[in-house]
Amino acid sequence: MVYITESTEETEALGAALGRCAADGSVIAMYGGLGAGKTAFIRGLARGMGITARVTSPTFTIVNEYEGARSLFHFDMYRLASADELFDIGWDDYLERGGVCAVEWSENVDGAFDGGEIRVTIDKISDTARRITIEGVDFAYTGS
Numbered sequence: 001m002v003y004i005t006e007s008t009e010e011t012e013a014l015g016a017a018l019g020r021c022a023a024d025g026s027v028i029a030m031y032g033g034l035g036a037g038k039t040a041f042i043r044g045l046a047r048g049m050g051i052t053a054r055v056t057s058p059t060f061t062i063v064n065e066y067e068g069a070r071s072l073f074h075f076d077m078y079r080l081a082s083a084d085e086l087f088d089i090g091w092d093d094y095l096e097r098g099g100v101c102a103v104e105w106s107e108n109v110d111g112a113f114d115g116g117e118i119r120v121t122i123d124k125i126s127d128t129a130r131r132i133t134i135e136g137v138d139f140a141y142t143g144s
Contacts, residue, residue, distance in 0.1 A: 003132045003141060011037045011130055012044030017141045018134065019048020022118065024070060024098050029106035029113055032122035037130050038104045041122060045102060046072050062089055071099030078104065083111030
């Protein structure tokens with residue numbers, strides 16, 4: 001399904017809606033260029049999962065873990081060159097823990113996915129507007 005958001009708040013609200021319906025154990029593969037809004041979407045995702053912590057991009061730490069009503073593992077694969085590097089940092093261990101794994105820059109580690117992931121692609125339309133495509137989950141969003 002394709003959605004158009006007109007602001008960061010709308011992008012976060014869409015992420016929150018997905019967070020409310022994404023099952024524990026889900027992998028959410030995020031695609032989009034620099035500044036597309038991947039982290040904003042994941043901030044909303046966390047909120048929808050009942051997580052109140054401040055969500056930031058884990059660019060230098062590779063993964064941030066957030067606990068709340070549920071667990072969220074937020075990966076940033078920008079600095080990784082292959083799926084092998086993701087497995088080296090314990091990808092399987094995170095999957096076994098049963099939380100939601102949200103992966104920014106998924107194109108860098110596509111080989112780590114089994115086809116069962118939720119795919120979120122964010123395209124920047126303007127300074128504030130985004131086209132967000134969500135695939136791999138039965139999901140309908142009608143607004144905040």
